Amino acid sequence: MKTKIGVIGNGNVGGALERGLTRAGFEVQSTGKDDAAVRRIGAWADTILLAVPYVALPETLRALGPLDGKVVVDATNALTPDFQLAVGFTTSGAEELQRAVPTARVVKAFNTIFAQHMDSGRVKEQRLTALVAGDDADARKHVAALASAIGFDPVDAGPLRNARWLESLGYLNIQLGYVLGMGPDIGFTLVHRRGRRARQNVRRVGLVTQ
Numbered sequence: 001m002k003t004k005i006g007v008i009g010n011g012n013v014g015g016a017l018e019r020g021l022t023r024a025g026f027e028v029q030s031t032g033k034d035d036a037a038v039r040r041i042g043a044w045a046d047t048i049l050l051a052v053p054y055v056a057l058p059e060t061l062r063a064l065g066p067l068d069g070k071v072v073v074d075a076t077n078a079l080t081p082d083f084q085l086a087v088g089f090t091t092s093g094a095e096e097l098q099r100a101v102p103t104a105r106v107v108k109a110f111n112t113i114f115a116q117h118m119d120s121g122r123v124k125e126q127r128l129t130a131l132v133a134g135d136d137a138d139a140r141k142h143v144a145a146l147a148s149a150i151g152f153d154p155v156d157a158g159p160l161r162n163a164r165w166l167e168s169l170g171y172l173n174i175q176l177g178y179v180l181g182m183g184p185d186i187g188f189t190l191v192h193r194r195g196r197r198a199r200q201n202v203r204r205v206g207l208v209t210q
Helices: 012-023 035-044 054-064 093-100 137-150 160-179
Strands: 004-008 027-031 047-050 071-074 105-108 129-134 153-156 186-191 204-209
Touching: 004 012, 004 035, 012 027, 012 137, 027 035, 035 054, 047 054, 047 137, 054 093, 071 093, 071 137, 093 105, 093 160, 105 137, 105 160, 129 137, 129 160, 129 186, 137 153, 153 186, 160 186
Parallel strands: 004 027, 004 047, 047 071, 071 105, 129 153
Antiparallel strands: 105 129, 186 204
């Protein structure tokens, strides 16, 4: 049976992820700010992808209703209206989301990538990294598989507390692209080796620019 994915948010991020997931063969439904549609899609989907502004999360959760056992993918960046980090160091937007929906399986992903590249997972021909963090290992693997199907190189970023660093990395991406003038045709990639000796792998983070 195909994974049923509900994308909540029909802006640039939601639209791009919907295109990428649909092209990859998943069954996808999406909506914007329509409470009835949000609740209907929330009940239908087994995986819910939140692509709304961070400040809109409380009203979105109210509209969604019960999320028991569902995988909830947090693609938001925890920013204030004036584009500063809203939380950090001792918590993250994703951790606060998990506290708000304790019976759901929250996974942080896709927040370190500009919307222009979310439907392909690439900048030009360079494959971008999708860092995936969450406390439920099966949910992390599930979201990593979705990212891989779109075209990303998924990397398990460990427990949900590591969303603190993913959200900081997302903020740095915004700073580089829009404040420091590099533009949106940039993205992060993790250079790494796979295989049996994974524990001995040496990894480093690089910034791909075009």
